Amino acid sequence: MPRPRYAQVSLQDTPFYHCISRCVRRAFLCGVDDYSGKSYEHRRDWVESRLLELAAVFAIDLCAYALMSNHLHLILRVDLKTATEWTLEQVLQRWHLLYSGTLLSQRFLRGETLSDIEYLTLQQTTEVYRQRLMDISWFMRALNEPIARQANREDGCSGRFWEGRFKSQPLLDDAAVLACMAYVDLNPIRAGIAKTPEDSDYTSIQRRIRAAMQGKNTPELLPFVGNERLNMPQGLHFEAKDYLQLVDDTGRIIRHDKRGHITAGTTTILNRLNIPIDNWLKLTTNFSRLFKGPVGTLESLTDYCTHLQRRRRQGAANCQQLFS
Template sequence: MPRPQRCEQFISSDVCVVHVTQRCVRRAWLAGVDPLSGRDYSYRKEWIRRRMEALASVFAIDVLTYAIMSNHLHLVLRSRPDVCAQWTDEDVAIRWLRVFPGKRLEEHLAEPNENDVKMLVRNKERIHQIRSRLSDISWFMRALSEPIARIANKQDECTGRFWEGRFKAQRIVDEAGLLACSMYVDLNPVRAAVASSPENAPHTSAYDRAKSKSGEKINSAAFDLKPVSTEEAVHEIRDKSLNDLRQKQAKKRNRPIDKRVSPDAWLSPLRLKPDKLASDAEVHTEGVRSSNRGFLNVDWETYWELLRWTARQSVETASTEIPRSLAKSLRKVGIDAPLWRDLVWNWPRYFGQTSCVGSPEAMKEHAETVGRRHHRGQALAAHCFC
């Protein structure tokens, strides 16, 4: 079966949930300890996390779960064109200029100012195009991958690819598939035996949420969405030497907001609000993420308990019985509780080669909408769902 086109998996005008995988070239350990040279590049995981946090503040993309490994990363993303439609043209312009400032004649003009925003707003055709891109998962991944590759190559004094190629995408079509995929992503370090439990697995969404529940605060990496005033820009140009301006603006170009936030503030809330309609965009107004909409019908305590129980079910210590309360939560979303552990721990066996994730019925329905008879893996995963 040929590899599906991006337009068959998601388009920027639809709200959709996608599991994204991006691997380092030749699966090299470019964000971990290189087994050949012994050099430790683990600090690059924080580069990637901070970049994702910054992009979550400007794109109409909800980051649901993530895990950053030594040679690849996982993201579960939800595009939100409904949120982007609520933004003014000025909002769209400053968000875009923060990520893609464009070419400037002088380095000191790199910081977007009010005049830059006004000029972009007057170009209605361009604003329409940008609005579409801000809710496009492909553009989000482009804005994430390119800067990381450039910085790493500069540090290593080399050229060429950092990432393997275009990212792999899997459309998630129902809540059962979303719950299983979220658990698989959060448990990646445990499955890879680089962490003993979710509590000891930094650079995952579950770790960030757990730290937030304990009251921890960190400096936000979200972009400052206020443009520099024209008067301030002119004043700096007049009163500073060009060399000083270049150094100062290089630091301010991607300046974050001056704010202490919870480690998971940039992530989508976990639980869906029962009193909210599906058509409600739930636009976030504090500048650290796009919306306040959750993505699962379980609370954090249930999710965390299920995550920890699943993490303990290694091949050697697999339990044959799942706690009754957790089994009930799984049955609510249509997952066969006795086979839950197998579904998460052996995820690549069931969904490693498919472009769609979900229950067999939901996968079949989605296949028909894109003109296919079925999705690969549809029959294999059938016995894991009720």
Template sequence: MTIARMHLVDAHTTGTYHVASRCVRRAWLCGRDPVTGSDFSHRKRWIEERIVALAAQFAVAIYAYAVMSNHVHLVVRTDPEAAQRWDAETVLRRWFAVSPRKHDTGETLRQRIDVSIGNEAQIAEYRSRLGSLSWFMRALNESVARAANTEDGCKGRFWEGRFRCQALLDDSAVLSAMTYVDLNPLRARVVDTPEAAQNVSFRQRFDAMKHAKALDRPLQPIAGDGPLCGVSEVEYLKLVDETGRLIRGDKPGAIDRSLPGIVRRLGLSESAWLGQVQGTQTRYWRVIGQVESFIDKATELQQRWLQGLAFARRLRATVSVA
């Protein structure tokens, strides 16, 4: 049964989600076109910069992202309750940064704020948008589409329909989705190691680890504020690295069949962890999590079944026999 986005993403409470948008028109709109030879790789940087810029304005934290040749993955945490605590001027400043005027009227930011500061209905609408996952994705996708269409000298859709969204119900779901996203270039055989990838959040984390003071700090969002799972930056990097070695089992000498202790702390076996990461888009549909989280979400949605529940039960069984 199809789940309406409004039921999956609560507009009023904090939630963590894996989202993905895919390009249309050609297979390589963000990379090298194999037919014409044109290179559109610079667009990946557009998207990456826009993600970070929007996270600074929305009540959204970016946990992971991967900008690929024809699609984009994000793991995000929305906090609409934080937006409700912002005063009117903060809301207006943030929204005007997200949505500048299409035409230069000569009006300063201060003048725009002064004109709108007494419009309570408008401010309430902007506040709601700044805490919304849908509006965040709209602001990301529309700006990139406009820039790409201008460069191509054409009109029309750049992105394929609405973005796909999966609710991440617990820490294991969040970490497995982050790992799945950070390993996208490795799975696509674009790179041989996770840290070699460009335009991926793992690269940012890896580069930051060159500073010794970052080794044991708690895992932080790439952009925006908000708590993350109770692991350190170095534990997460090890987790991604070892998971990548298991996924790329075709590489001689590259497999180390031991994953960091974080996997056990999440209540998973190594095989269950790998199954959850690899099953992110193939085994689950609208939600990802362990069995209890699935049951709670199904009850909340007043449904008897959610796709992925049977798979979650099989993963639990592998833990029981491990």
């Protein structure tokens, strides 16, 4: 029986989660439907625009994404620290970018004076909004629901557009985050619709590469901040150049029409995380098949299951084999 989202999220163990949503109908979310011959390519713009908009509003960072023809992959990071530091006014301003709020919140933002009981009620409502703005389920709801409505209007139909629930995987440590990010970024290459990461449209890797070529950062995506150290800023614990090179090397190996290997410079990141190259190739080509639940080292998985009072460690054999 599927577990509810609150029973899968443990911010004590990890803020990183891999989320997948799939289209329920035969008609494609994006791309060209081979059955009908109709192009839905423009819908990728809908999804990407909405995704980047939500990342700027929620206390949830976007680490990686890939928008495929009938499904999408996201890697999200819940920013608990930032959410707790927002003032009442900041929370309401962000919520009102997406929803209308209540009469009290509208009056407050217009600068009207509230009575003591009204202000107390507003404070309670604001705390509900604060929790929602760092909730992955609310993030996915705010992403999927408008896209479904827009696609249904375009198709002239009603009913479900997405499969029942989005899938969610906790990524319990840096090794799991790295492997899942590369798996997501290499989706178009494995599918044969792109030859190189920079040609992979509607992916985070393309956005990062284009920004790097211009000597810029990607403010829409969680930044790379290097190896762990004291006074560590929030971000991904890898060097940007190492990650981009590692994804490029891996993509060349995955494609049968390109010769390639993991270069000596990029093995550093794998050695630090204790991931052999053979294991790395398995992870980046079969991640979703290998793991249906939480992912990480066996120690991380054990801690996660202990905190959530789970008796069974789902995927323990693959975690031990591939991350040890």
